[in-house]
Amino acid sequence: MGECLAVLFSLSALPACEQPETRTLAGELDYVLENKGVFDRKREERIDELRRTLHVTGLSPRQEYEINARLCDEFWKYKLDSAIRYAERNLAIARQLHDTPETYTSGLRLAQLYSFSGKSVEAKRILDTTRRKTLPTPLLPLYYETYNRLFGHYAAISYQKKYDRQAALYGDSLMMVLDPASYAYRSNRAGRLIGQGRLDEAQSLLTELLGEIETNTPHYAEITYAFGSLFQKRHDDRLALKYYRLSAIADIRNATKENASLQALARMSYAAGDLSDAFKYAQAAIDDALFSNVQFRTAQMAEFYSIINASYQAKEARSKSTLQHYMLLISLLSVVLALLFAYLYKQLRKLSRTKEELSQANLRLTQLNDELNDKNAQLSDSNDLKEQYIARFFDLCSLYIDKMDSYRKTLNRLAQNRQFDELFKRLKSTSMMENELDELYKNFDAIFLNLYPTFVADFNSLLIPEERIALRPGDLLNKELRIYALLRMGITDSAKIASFLRCSLSTVYNYRTKMRNKAALSREKFEKMVSEIGNTPVKEPQ
Template identity: 30%
Template sequence: MRRLFSLLVYVSCALTSWPSDVCDSLLTRLDRMLPDRGVYERDRRALIDKAKADYMTASTTADKYNVLRGLYKGYRSYRIDSALIVADERLALANELADPSKIASATINLAESYAKSGAYDKAIELLDTLEDETLEDYHRKYRNSVYRTVYGMKYGAALLDRERVDALEKLRHYRSLSLAESPVNSSSYYMLQAQRLSDAGMNQEAVAKMEAAKEKFDFSDNPQMLYTMGEIYLAAGMADEAKECLVRSAILDVSSGTKEYASMILLASVLYDQGDIRRAFEYINCAFEDAIFSKANFRTAEVMKVMPVIDAAFHMAEREATERNRRYLSVAFLSVAVLLVSILFLIRTLRRNRQMLATIADVNKRLELQNSALVKAEAVKLKYINILMMAYAGYISKLKEFRKSVSRLMKAGQYQQTMDLVKSDRLESRELSDFHAMFDEAFMSMFPDFIDKVNAYFKSPFVLKSPGRLSPELRVVAMMRLGITSTDEIASMLHYTPQTVYNYRSAIRSMLVVPKDEFEAAVSAI
């Protein structure tokens, strides 16, 4: 009894998983076909090329008309713009032949091409020119089928509610006409009945009708019927069954070189809803490429309704996968880093213990040097302040003596001597010389090794003519050391003309053994 129960469980599980395995196998097959779509187009291209060659050799209008039937068949679901041209030429030949049957056939071909290109009103206008009384049965069925296609497309593309309602009413009307014209129990009869039931919201009844049709007919090579079954299953909430029908239909479309199709678009939406984002992204991109190639504007619009959503989901999934991998790598790197850090920490601790005493000694030495430098800087500062105070005091005394001299001469009425005294530049020259001497003394006391360090950068060293007195060139360099680099500012401070300062700087540059920028940086660091 226990063995029997186990067997029943196994069989039940096998039957449950079998459809899923079949669908996965079909999806894998479709995956392999998509990169080689060009291979499957060869037969269609051969049919088109043969029809073109036959057209070139056709001698009569009737022969050309018949050849264009095959050419239209080749372009019909492949290149809509070319199919439109062929259908238009075929209609012109039919009018030339004045054959009502041929005119009807070519008119319906042209209307069908206009519909697929998105010109729905033009397609309806052409179909409306055909009266029932002038049509043969198969032409009437073909016309009503195209009517259904056009109004189905208009319903999907309508922007206003009233446009959708009108298109749906016309679709239902021509579906009823097609249903009345279809033989009872034919495959088209079952399909139209199922579509009408699904349209009325009777989804389970529609599924039952399609299941009954599957028992009577073989739809394995009928992509349109498989697509319709997929739509009905999907409306009934049977996503897995719908997916299998749609993938079978898509395989037939690809293998026949078809470029204008609907099955892969709907299949991409189903896969997206089921979380198979990668496949949905690949399929919708394939459908988009083929819709663009075929110039089927209606299919392009259908693709664009779902493509942005799938594309966004795919790239989000890619980012999440990348982020997940990054986190895994981060954890791995972090683990390795923690281990390395631990090892390095141990090594560093040992080194730190060895270097601690040396570091402390070095710090103490630097502190001593800094203290010594501070003491020297303080002494220099005090000396500089003293020099500055003495200079100002002396200048005030000289101004006082000068004022007294001028006053005595003026009181004595010696105006000419007063003017000569004021105009004389001897006082200014003496004061400027005293100023330069004071500057040289103060600067050399602040930077006692200035001359030796600066001479290291010249081809021939400067030699002081008087102890403690800088040459004009060295005085310019000294101003640069104090941070005054502008020619005008140096001239103003030293009471030179700007041209004189410029000449001194040019002479300095000509004597350098290093680039100017390097010399200026070295002077700033003295």
């Protein structure tokens, strides 16, 4: 396609490659139209990601301003109402910061958005309060562009051509302040050359621009649309359709709702007598305009859409009449089909029995796969537990060794200094063991809840509401929860649990019995449900 595109710039080579490529582009355009929701969702994902950054704590007004500006850019030519909301917020922030350049910038951007959405009065009010002489030089292009768009959009909405002349005057001013090497200057110049009928110069400039930009970008859509306009001026409908399609594809892929290429395609298809394509493109164009609230595009399409719709409905009526004739023929064929039905019915019954057998086999296979997945999940969970506990075990062992060595050194120092009373006092004291036990339980609680963060909530959901455990401030687990935490880890031996918690075996039995009595489900199921916490969501008993 790249070689063909290069050849297309030489008019002498057009017949060699145009028709096959045009058919391919038509299919691509139909494809992206059918899947435009996919491209819209990608844009929404970018927008949602930016929105989340607004909720970061400690955000300064300047940072919010920058995020709002990016959100405004994303919503521009997509959802004007949202873009306006962020532009209005940025104008308020700029005024709050007493940042004059940004206040001007935000105001001009807001005026452009108002112009796109048909709020011409609001846009004009902002521009009337913006003094040209006080504007910083870098903002002059934005100032003249905003005026140019305002009068151009108002001319489309009001159907008054006199405003087109005012738009053209501001377009002249815009060209005077743009950098001649910039994309904005050259693209605007190309459009003006097309309007003046200087098509060879315009084609040369557009070819240069097309070689500098990437495919399927917003700039690519603009330049290919300009090419479409140029070839339409040359009365070369094949090339005009080609470039309008390229432009429309790029707009849809970028989720650009403010576009002109679909409108141009609808008009050309209607002129060529292709009502199906004309209706399809017109419907897509007006859907985009209504979605994004671009009023001047809606105004441009409203009258034309009604004409296409009426023609399309007339064509459908003719098709319906033809269909009725075919229905008569189909009725005759139905008699023949009825004779075949009995034979097919017998065959279908055989096939149904075969499918039933296959269904039963597939069901069994699905059950086996589910069981295998459950086992794999349990094995993976067990491996995760082992890895995390081994790492924490080594950390704790190293810590305890250090503590024991420090304690040994302390006792040794007391013995060397013959401080026997203090030595005997230290040896008889249980405070170290108690402190270490507290530390051990805190480490156990932290490790366990790191592995099963919802354990307490899930455990409480298995108890009747009035018997649910309420932990003291600062506690992660209490003794009852530790017993069941050990059970969840697979330690079911009450003697081992009692040893770990430094309590009697009867205490463990009493706690387990007391918890089973508080359960909101049967005592037999209670500990089984506890052992499954963390594997699947635990539902509160009804």
